[in-house]
Amino acid sequence: MHAHIAEAVKQPDLIRVRADLLCLRFETMKIYSALGAVRHLLDSGAVKQGDTLIDSSSGIYAQALALACHRFGLKCHIVGSTTVDRTLRVQLEILGVTLEQVEPSKNLRLDQELRVRRISEILKANPSYHWMRQYHDEIHYYGYREVADVMDREVPPGGISLVGGVGSGASTGGIATYLREAGRDVTVVGVQPFGSVTFGSEHVSDPDMIIAGIGSAIEFKNVRHALYDRIHWVNFECALSGAVELLRSTGIFAGLSAGAAYLATLWERRRRSTGRTYVFIAADTGHRYVDSAFARHRGAKDIDILSPHEITSLDELRQPWSTASWPDISAARRGT
Structure with a gap:
């Protein structure tokens, strides 16, 4: 029995989408x-x-x-x-x-x-x-230890590829940090909107994007960039297409960040060797996006025809979808 509704609502559900593909679904993750x-x-x-x-x-x-x-x-x-x-x-x-x-x-x-x-x-x-300084104070990492404990217990042994919105960094970054402390092999794939300064896409505007929670137009000081292995920059159209297909194929009604993460996860899963479990985060339900996004579902793209533009420099970023190895981009920016 829970002492308060907050303790009940926070509990995530791990949903098996495919044998090696899981959705970590929250009613409201934060x-x-x-x-x-x-x-x-x-x-x-x-x-x-x-x-x-x-x-x-x-x-x-x-x-x-x-x-x-x-x-x-x-x-x-x-x-x-x-x-x-x-x-x-x-x-x-x-x-x-x-x-x-x-x-x-x-x-x-x-x-x-x-x-x-x-x-x-x-x-x-x-x-x-x-x-509270949710964008800057690292105390927002602490709560995600419990999520990492759940994943460590329930995700099969072996490597984990964790995919989700970066936002303040506390969710994907926190979960990955505590999973690594538990001895798990974790690859972290961050999802960003265009226009976010966090991973350098501020020069590419996407006026339709309404998932402000996964990116930032101002510096977020509690994002630990070194935690991220790959970054996917996804525009509104692709995020919507991913969210619509996620609902259609799995019944999971989740927000646009989940749609973007689902799209990125499927691509990462196709390009890598097997042997890992892929876990993408659905941070919230889709209810608040009904009028602004899901009502346009008839215009959603077939995700099988969507693929990202692989880049080696942030100057190459372009819509609707770009991706890169973040350590490689970081090294190039440092001139090493």
């Missing part, structure tokens, strides 16, 4: 990140019951932090993107969260900069608030 971080702050004395925690969110983290605050008796203030929809807004309101949404922006960079700027203003007026 609850692990929020619960682990908040528990650490309370245990260390950095915050106490009744304090107010504040952060920026495009949606998923807002719900996660709200539930973590509810679980531990803390107040919550969210500066949200315009992607926070009515369903989530109503939930946050009932949970007692203070929600501010910034004005609509023409691009992801401006949206994120406006949110961070507003947080600075709030902290100046309320210095007792604790900024």
